[in-house]
Amino acid sequence: MSTTPTGVIGEFTDVNVIMQVAEKLRDAGFRKWDIYTPYPVHGLDKAMGIKRSILTYISFAGLCGGLTTALGLQFWTGAVDYKLNIGGKGFFDWQFSMPIDFELSILGTALFTVFGMFHLVRIPTWYNRYQDDASFQKATDDTFVVTIDADDDRFSATETPALLAGLGAQNVHLVHTSVE
Amino acid sequence: MTVVQEHERLQATALGEEPIREELVLGNPSMRDVTARIASIVESKITTKYLATLAITGAMAAWGLFALYYTITTGIGVWGLNNPIGWGWDITNFVFWIGIGHAGTLISAILFLFRQKWRTAINRSAEAMTIFAVVCALTMVLSHTGRPWLFYWLLPYPNQMNMWVNFRSPLMWDVFAVNTYFTVSALFWFVGLIPDLATLRNYVKSEVAKKVYGVLSLGWTGSTRAWHHYEIAYMILAGISTPLVLSVHSVVSFDFTVGVLPGWHTTIFPPYFVAGAIFSGFAMVLTLLVITREVLDLKQFITLKHFENMNKIMLATGMMVGYAYILEFFIAWYSGSDWERWIFVNRAFGDYAWAYWTMFTCNVVSPQVFWFKKARRNIPLMFVISIFVNIGMWFERFTIIATTLHHDFLPASWGYYSPTWVEISIFIGTFGIFLSLFLLFAKFVPVIAIAEIKSIMPGAQPSHHHHDGHGSH
Numbered sequence: 199m200s201t202t203p204t205g206v207i208g209e210f211t212d213v214n215v216i217m218q219v220a221e222k223l224r225d226a227g228f229r230k231w232d233i234y235t236p237y238p239v240h241g242l243d244k245a246m247g248i249k250r251s252i253l254t255y256i257s258f259a260g261l262c263g264g265l266t267t268a269l270g271l272q273f274w275t276g277a278v279d280y281k282l283n284i285g286g287k288g289f290f291d292w293q294f295s296m297p298i299d300f301e302l303s304i305l306g307t308a309l310f311t312v313f314g315m316f317h318l319v320r321i322p323t324w325y326n327r328y329q330d331d332a333s334f335q336k337a338t339d340d341t342f343v344v345t346i347d348a349d350d351d352r353f354s355a356t357e358t359p360a361l362l363a364g365l366g367a368q369n370v371h372l373v374h375t376s377v378e
Numbered sequence: 379m380t381v382v383q384e385h386e387r388l389q390a391t392a393l394g395e396e397p398i399r400e401e402l403v404l405g406n407p408s409m410r411d412v413t414a415r416i417a418s419i420v421e422s423k424i425t426t427k428y429l430a431t432l433a434i435t436g437a438m439a440a441w442g443l444f445a446l447y448y449t450i451t452t453g454i455g456v457w458g459l460n461n462p463i464g465w466g467w468d469i470t471n472f473v474f475w476i477g478i479g480h481a482g483t484l485i486s487a488i489l490f491l492f493r494q495k496w497r498t499a500i501n502r503s504a505e506a507m508t509i510f511a512v513v514c515a516l517t518m519v520l521s522h523t524g525r526p527w528l529f530y531w532l533l534p535y536p537n538q539m540n541m542w543v544n545f546r547s548p549l550m551w552d553v554f555a556v557n558t559y560f561t562v563s564a565l566f567w568f569v570g571l572i573p574d575l576a577t578l579r580n581y582v583k584s585e586v587a588k589k590v591y592g593v594l595s596l597g598w599t600g601s602t603r604a605w606h607h608y609e610i611a612y613m614i615l616a617g618i619s620t621p622l623v624l625s626v627h628s629v630v631s632f633d634f635t636v637g638v639l640p641g642w643h644t645t646i647f648p649p650y651f652v653a654g655a656i657f658s659g660f661a662m663v664l665t666l667l668v669i670t671r672e673v674l675d676l677k678q679f680i681t682l683k684h685f686e687n688m689n690k691i692m693l694a695t696g697m698m699v700g701y702a703y704i705l706e707f708f709i710a711w712y713s714g715s716d717w718e719r720w721i722f723v724n725r726a727f728g729d730y731a732w733a734y735w736t737m738f739t740c741n742v743v744s745p746q747v748f749w750f751k752k753a754r755r756n757i758p759l760m761f762v763i764s765i766f767v768n769i770g771m772w773f774e775r776f777t778i779i780a781t782t783l784h785h786d787f788l789p790a791s792w793g794y795y796s797p798t799w800v801e802i803s804i805f806i807g808t809f810g811i812f813l814s815l816f817l818l819f820a821k822f823v824p825v826i827a828i829a830e831i832k833s834i835m836p837g838a839q840p841s842h843h844h845h846d847g848h849g850s851h
Binding site: 213214217220232233234235236237238239240241242243246248251253254257271272275276279280282284287294295297298300301302304305307308309311312314315316318319320321322323324325326328329334335336337338339340343 | 599621829
């Protein structure tokens with residue numbers, strides 16, 4: 199095992215405490231840190247100073263893409279490429295195009311939202327430097343887990359664990375990962 | 379609305395704001411209890427009883443697939459369809475299954491937007507039912523095309539004839555609506571599952587299970603930076619699924635209304651079909667949840683309060699379809715069209731009167747007991763009523779299809795339609811597919827949304843909202 203730690207972990211159980219911890223660590227100027235929670239805690243992202251997600255713009259792009267595809271497809275196939283007279287109906291009318299416009303807009307939004315979210319969240323990624331740590335795994339059960347990475351400029355192998363313990367963290371320990 | 383306010387609104391809405399009322403999670407469990415309880419279902423040994431049930435539903439599915447194989451290799455002449463009745467059990471079953479699929483999205487999307495906290499215990503299983511029901515619906519609609527191996531003819535693709543599909547046809551709209559619905563429902567379901575799969579990955583003991591859940595959870599860690607995007611994604615999916623669920627059955631009803639046949643060509647169809655779909659969907663969810671709750675012992679999470687709320691929705695939507703049944707008669711009379719009037723009299727008193735009154739009794743009369751609180755909280759009674767509604771809603775679609783087709787404009791061509799053993803077998807088969815998939819789901823996938831239940835438990839959310847950017851309003 200290497201002697202240089204890759205990060206430090208601390209556990210919290212009280213949701214009100216974790217909110218304050220988030221604000222303090224944010225104000226302390228850490229950049230490569232995170233809080234892992236078993237469920238979304240309202241306001242915690244703001245307390246951590248996370249910027250607003252750009253996902254809504256990605257979703258909107260999906261909507262525009264879906265709608266344009268639907269309109270373009272129906273217009274080009276029906277009114278440009280092969281004009282087929284069916285019962286004297288128009289080759290293209292916005293009225294009859296509505297159902298498919300609607301469905302493809304929804305489909306485009308859904309696909310962009312989900313895969314956009316995957317991209318922003320960086321999944322799938324089947325590796326995490328803390329993954330084998332027992333404390334870290336509690337984050338999907340009932341514990342709020344704070345991690346601060348060793349590559350953060352303000353990280354110190356002695357002071358950062360002390361800082362976490364001072365904030366009330368339980369089971370504070372350095373994590374050594376051989377693969378990185 | 380500023381960006382910050384908008385963001386706060388999204389956050390407040392996502393996954394509920396205040397703790398749920400006492401009644402929705404019984405026994406005051408800790409978060410670890412919740413994880414352990416749901417994970418124990420996945421970890422428990424596969425029992426003989428489970429295998430026996432799966433064998434029965436699997437046999438039903440196999441029998442249906444055999445009948446399907448026979449149909450495909452021989453032709454749909456083996457069905458009871460004739461001239462003038464070109465649609466029979468095939469389309470009845472298609473509409474029936476698509477309708478059942480509506481409750482899942484209603485529960486997961488519409489109740490989410492309305493912040494109905496009770497949805498958290500039942501949304502996962504209802505969404506699963508949606509997907510399985512749409513699979514059954516696709517089976518029906520593909521087989522009714524006669525040559526399902528040419529299904530890609532329904533898609534707009536460049537081909538040697540330089541021909542395109544006809545976008546002016548409601549059948550084409552249906553292709554897009556149903557496929558979009560299937561895709562979006564599946565995505566919505568999977569996105570909801572990711573955190574719970576990660577919970578299982580970290581919880582289960584078996585190495586194989588750890589690997590499988592590990593791969594499926596895509597490496598989810600529960601990072602706040604991830605939840606931040608995740609919640610917005612979930613919110614958007616709920617927002618777009620709401621109009622989607624309303625559109626799908628509307629488009630299905632266009633298959634009928636855009637035609638000019640008496641009994642089909644009415645403007646009431648889209649809302650009437652949507653109400654009926656939600657009605658039948660809730661009935662099916664109730665039927666299966668009553669059993670699931672008993673077998674998996676989920677009484678702690680799926681309570682009488684949940685059932686009572688579902689029964690209220692069934693009462694409301696049952697009244698809506700009842701209103702539509704009666705209004706259709708008024709409009710038929712008011713239209714002044716002899717054909718229209720005649721077809722409705724024929725619907726209630728003609729050759730298919732037995733089907734009509736079965737429908738009416740099951741759908742309109744039977745849910746009336748839910749006016750009484752005692753009935754809404756009586757599990758054996760609601761189980762029976764939910765089955766009545768399932769039957770009634772099947773007959774609704776059958777009545778609409780058969781009564782309009784069997785007596786068309788030319789009396790010389792009037793006919794009567796009865797299904798053959800092949801159609802009956804395929805219908806049984808779709809139940810087999812549906813139930814088998816549900817059984818597999820109930821055993822291997824977290825049947826309750828673990829992360830969502832935790833997020834609304836008492837004490838799960840910060841009791842004060844003091845942090846930067848909040849003070850201004």
